[in-house]
Amino acid sequence: MIRFTAIRLLEIAAMLVLMSFVIYALIGLMPGDPIDLMRQADPHMTAADVARLKTVYGLNQPLLTRYLAWAGQALGGDLGYSRLFATPVWSALLPRLGNSLVLLGASFALAMMLALALGTAAARRPGSRLDGAINLLCFAGVSVPNFWLALVLILVFAAGLHWLPASGIATVGAGDLADRLRHLVLPVATLTLASAGGYTRYVRAAMREALAQDHIRTARAKGASEARIILHHALRSALIPVTTILALSFGGLVSGALVTETMFAYPGMGKLIFDAVMGNDYNLALAALLLATATTMLANLAADLAYGWLDPRVSYR
Amino acid sequence: MLLLAIAALSVAGPPVGAVLGIDPDAIDLLHRLAAPSLMHPLGTDELGRDVLQRLLAGGRVSLTIGLAAAFAAAAIGTLVGLVAGYRGGWIDRVLMRTTDAIIALPLLPLLIVLAALDLQKLGVPAWLARSDDISLVRIVALAVLVGWTTAARLVRGAALVTRNRDFVRAARSLGAGVRHILWVHILPNVLAPLIVATTLSVGDVILLESVLSFLGLGIQPPLASWGTMLSNAQELITTAPLLALYPGVMIFLTVIACNLLGDALQQRLDRRAAVRA
Numbered sequence: 107m108i109r110f111t112a113i114r115l116l117e118i119a120a121m122l123v124l125m126s127f128v129i130y131a132l133i134g135l136m137p138g139d140p141i142d143l144m145r146q147a148d149p150h151m152t153a154a155d156v157a158r159l160k161t162v163y164g165l166n167q168p169l170l171t172r173y174l175a176w177a178g179q180a181l182g183g184d185l186g187y188s189r190l191f192a193t194p195v196w197s198a199l200l201p202r203l204g205n206s207l208v209l210l211g212a213s214f215a216l217a218m219m220l221a222l223a224l225g226t227a228a229a230r231r232p233g234s235r236l237d238g239a240i241n242l243l244c245f246a247g248v249s250v251p252n253f254w255l256a257l258v259l260i261l262v263f264a265a266g267l268h269w270l271p272a273s274g275i276a277t278v279g280a281g282d283l284a285d286r287l288r289h290l291v292l293p294v295a296t297l298t299l300a301s302a303g304g305y306t307r308y309v310r311a312a313m314r315e316a317l318a319q320d321h322i323r324t325a326r327a328k329g330a331s332e333a334r335i336i337l338h339h340a341l342r343s344a345l346i347p348v349t350t351i352l353a354l355s356f357g358g359l360v361s362g363a364l365v366t367e368t369m370f371a372y373p374g375m376g377k378l379i380f381d382a383v384m385g386n387d388y389n390l391a392l393a394a395l396l397l398a399t400a401t402t403m404l405a406n407l408a409a410d411l412a413y414g415w416l417d418p419r420v421s422y423r
Numbered sequence: 424m425l426l427l428a429i430a431a432l433s434v435a436g437p438p439v440g441a442v443l444g445i446d447p448d449a450i451d452l453l454h455r456l457a458a459p460s461l462m463h464p465l466g467t468d469e470l471g472r473d474v475l476q477r478l479l480a481g482g483r484v485s486l487t488i489g490l491a492a493a494f495a496a497a498a499i500g501t502l503v504g505l506v507a508g509y510r511g512g513w514i515d516r517v518l519m520r521t522t523d524a525i526i527a528l529p530l531l532p533l534l535i536v537l538a539a540l541d542l543q544k545l546g547v548p549a550w551l552a553r554s555d556d557i558s559l560v561r562i563v564a565l566a567v568l569v570g571w572t573t574a575a576r577l578v579r580g581a582a583l584v585t586r587n588r589d590f591v592r593a594a595r596s597l598g599a600g601v602r603h604i605l606w607v608h609i610l611p612n613v614l615a616p617l618i619v620a621t622t623l624s625v626g627d628v629i630l631l632e633s634v635l636s637f638l639g640l641g642i643q644p645p646l647a648s649w650g651t652m653l654s655n656a657q658e659l660i661t662t663a664p665l666l667a668l669y670p671g672v673m674i675f676l677t678v679i680a681c682n683l684l685g686d687a688l689q690q691r692l693d694r695r696a697a698v699r700a
Contacts, residue, residue: 121524132536245686249679251630253637254653254671261667361531365634379532380638383539395532402529 111411118403122396126180129395130173133388180393195393198378203397206374210363212290213297218352220302225309226336232314240306247303252362256296256369263292293370297362301355308351312344319343346417349409356405360398478673481647485677488559488648489629492566497621499567500574501613505605507575508582518579522572530569531634537565538640558643562635566628573620581613619689626681633674649674 228240316322317340325335364376371377375398382391507518538561582605585591591608599608636650643651649670656667 129533129536245679245682246675249626249630249675249682251633251637251653251671251674251678253634254667254674257653257657257667257671357526357529360529364529364531364535365638368638376532380535383535391536395536398529398532 107414111407114407114410118400118407121403122400123177125399126177126392126396127173129392130176133391176392195389198390199375199393199397202374202378203401205372206363206367206376207401209290209293209297209367209372209374210359212294213301213363214359216294216298217302217305220298221305221309222341224302225306226313226341228306228310229313229317230336237310240310244303244306244310247299247301247306250300252296252300253365253369255300256292256366259292259296260369289372293366293372296366296369297359300362300366301359304355305348305352308348309344312347313340315347316340316344342416346413349413349416352409356402356409360402477647477652478649478669481649481652481670482673482677484559484646484648485629485632485650485674488562488566488632489625489677489681492563492570492628493621493625495563496567496570496624497574497617500571500576501578501610501617503571504575504578504580504613505582505609508579509586509601509605509609511583515579518575522576525569525572534565534569534631534635535638535640537568538562538635558646562632565635566631569631570624570628573624574617577616577620578610578613581616582609585609585612616689619685622681622685622688626678626685629674629678629681 224240224243228237231237322335322339325339330339360376363374364380366372367374367377368380375394379391379394379398381387382394503518507515585608591604594604594608632648633650633653636648637654637657639654652670653667653674656670
């Protein structure tokens with residue numbers, strides 16, 4: 107178990123190193139490098155100035171040399187300076203990671219509760235009208251473009267009914283808890299609705315399988331109550347396949363968060379990545395992408411470990 | 424059925440529009456944001472373009488991308504999956520690690536970087552990199568890049584199972600070549616789940632296209648797609664909320680049609696296939 111975790115952590119580290127190099131190389135291929143931008147902004151700059159600046163920043167070095175220099179600094183805890191926010195990358199990154207985790211955590215928990223309830227209800231009576239309705243709802247949830255869902259929610263609840271704020275994380279000047287929660291409602295609702303459909307389908311499939319097993323029939327024969335059968339017997343075995351699927355779905359959740367955060371101007375990692383990429387803020391984009399990847403992979407690992415805890419038959423070699 | 428209707432309308436839209444003298448790209452600044460009328464059944468947008476015509480033109484773009492990317496991804500995935508599943512060994516291991524990574528990673532943030540790349544710095548000639556249709560090709564390429572894994576895993580799994588089945592062994596002992604075995608004996612066994620997965624991925628690709636276009640990284644003007652229409656409409660959401668409604672409804676209906684079709688096919692073709700992972 108410890109060995110398994112250690113190996114997986116090593117894999118994650120190796121993956122991150124690989125990713126950092128790929129992203130580093132790719133970012134250099136994006137249009138507009140900072141020196142070009144400076145040159146456009148300042149007509150007095152000459153070609154000699156440009157060359158000098160490129161030497162100062164080491165931009166005339168080969169890619170690998172530049173990457174290694176960056177990696178050396180990054181390992182020392184120095185991720186550089188964000189041009190967009192005019193702060194060190196760390197101080198732009200950390201508060202937004204927190205905001206994103208709040209958004210993701212709340213949406214994930216809500217979507218999961220919704221999926222467990224709906225999926226179980228559907229699996230209990232396969233082919234019934236309820237099952238059909240839930241199935242249709244799931245397809246709707248999977249198929250709806252989440253940015254459009256966000257747009258519709260903004261239209262109805264913010265622009266139309268004026269119930270909830272349309273963007274941001276808190277009203278300027280009034281940052282109490284209730285206010286923050288009000289700002290969370292629409293983004294969380296968007297992300298929850300967009301992901302619950304897929305989860306429900308997995309839960310339903312796993313539940314159906316679980317309910318068809320012999321020990322359920324035995325429990326029924328013993329006269330166990332329906333609630334006990336569902337909660338105690340079926341749910342436990344159904345959770346195992348569901349966990350595997352969930353382990354793979356964090357990446358999708360992070361992708362969804364990018365769109366949702368951008369739509370609601372919610373200052374989280376997703377919006378940060380988008381803004382950094384669009385604004386040619388290389389240091390920030392690189393660090394933010396890596397942080398998002400690392401978070402996703404750690405979440406995957408956590409799900410893998412939970413899998414072993416749920417199913418004693420699984421052994422980690 | 425719905426899907427067929429949308430496809431037929433999208434194909435038929437331009438000729439009919441041409442007959443009526445309506446160009447989806449024609450700008451009519453005198454009739455901006457017009458209410459629905461006989462000439463413009465769904466009204467006009469912020470530049471006076473006919474919304475219905477643009478919806479249909481956008482539909483053509485979105486459907487083309489969806490179909491092209493889904494098929495290309497299925498073809499590449501099948502090839503990779505066959506090789507990996509049949510050969511096994513280190514090729515198989517490398518492949519499985521790669522697909523694991525692609526499935527688990529937060530793809531959209533990475534795709535945004537890829538979508539923002541300057542093609543000229545990659546060595547694509549300028550005339551091509553600046554042409555109107557390059558955004559279309561780029562989206563298809565991105566969708567294939569992330570989409571091939573599903574097919575690869577499906578085919579690999581089936582190849583792994585059938586590789587040692589008696590009829591394949593018999594074929595091998597009769598001296599059949601590898602290509603023959605893969606093509607005639609193994610591929611037909613994965614066809615059903617493959618068709619289902621491809622149908623489902625058409626919807627996924629259309630969603631991906633719309634998201635990227637919406638963020639301004641997908642289809643570039645003058646080409647219209649449902650995503651770009653939504654992106655334009657977002658700025659006018661208080662003055663003309665209906666403009667934002669139509670493209671979204673179109674995306675939603677198309678994607679849900681693809682998914683329902685895939686689901687129906689799945690129940691028809693292979694009842695035992697696992698829920699899509």
